[in-house]
Amino acid sequence: MTWFFDHLDDVLSRGLQHAYLAGVPLVIGLLIALPLGWLARRYKFLYAPFTAGFGLLYTIPSLALFVILPGFLGIPILDPVNVLVAMTIYTVALLVRTVADGLGAVPDHVQQAATAMGYTRVKRFFAIELPLAVPVISAGMRVAAVSNVSIVSVGTILGINQLGLFFSDGFNRDFYDPLFVGIAACIVLALLFDAVIIVLTRLFTPWLRATGGRA
């Protein structure tokens, strides 16, 4: 515990960096996955190749992606952009299917009602389909958020600045305190992300509370 308080500044600065590396790709990834998921839903023949194809990206082990990407992007391996791009790829890989399935779970009669009320396709998407898909998309976001926080720490092996550096600090000095602080900080950050997503989901789905949890 004393070690933690002595190194509070380090924990906070690395924690912020970690949150940045894991959090920004979450938002970018969602913005990329929304149109892709919509396409996969709109054109049936795209569903299988899109969900399976983007899902395959998740197969690439994180350390491998961190090492291969700089070669393609032409940036140094320690550049934070490297991690941001890698994490965005993982987020998109997880979310394309979630978005497509979430949009697909919107009942037909609701869509027909919206069309009958004069909603154009674009307006129907933003006013009806997307809001109704929020619970499913949010479940996918929670998985992606927690997995991102954990994956970012793999950057430790390459020396990228984030909470995982405490693991190697502790390991190299045969000293448990930084190791446990690093792990605990990662878990706290993951829980924090999870909590933020839950709160945002509640804000975006007021009808779930009004109808007692039934959509």
Place this chain on the structure above:
Amino acid sequence: MISGLIDWLTDSANWSGSDGVVARTVEHLWYSGISLFVACLIAIPLGLAIGHTGRGRFFVVNLAGAARAIPSLGLLYVMVLWLFPKLVGDSAFLVPSLIVLIVLAIPPLMAGAYAGVEGVDPAARDAAKGMGMTGGQVLAKVEVPNALPLIFSGFRSATLQVIATATLAAVAGTGGLGRFLIDGQKVRDYPQMASGALLVAVLALVVDLLLAVVQRYAVSPGLTGRGSGRPAEGGGVRRSSRRSNTPLDVEIVSSQRTVDSQHT
């Protein structure tokens, strides 16, 4: 960079010998295989039992979520630091890493087995009971075959996790393809690192595709609609979402159910 990578990969000296690509790949598969085997022995019976009896649901759902939050690299370092002085010889490098791989594989496997059995159509289960099947028969003849898609998706998710983490284990002194990444980094040999990374990525992809093929033929045609020329009942959306290799979230399945519930 690309030319350095091609040079490295086409140099036959890098492929043979005890530290060549072939030997490292075999090592990697061996670590992954043994860990998955042990993890299956523990997780699948437990997951099936929890799904069948409905007891301990809370435990699995939370374990699967919580396990994802634990950084695998941190866990690996803790295990090595703790167990290394207690072991002798080569096992001192290997055993801590294998334990971590097993621990990481258990939650997705258990979640898959649990969610698969729990999600079986209650009507099918009742029909089996009505025909006079015992609890064990219902599990073996109805629940497990119906749960196979989700058991497989848990297995694939666990396999990916294990292959990725077995790469990290090289920092703890084990063999496997991660060695090229770690050793290459020490001497600033980017072509070697990139080649190692590419090989791991290809290995993960090939293994996942192989498992997808196995799954396709292991799962009953009644569930997949394979061969009948039409998708299985349910419109394919939920079925295909069960075929994924991405981390399985028990909550996704249940949240879809709430959205769907007004149909039924």
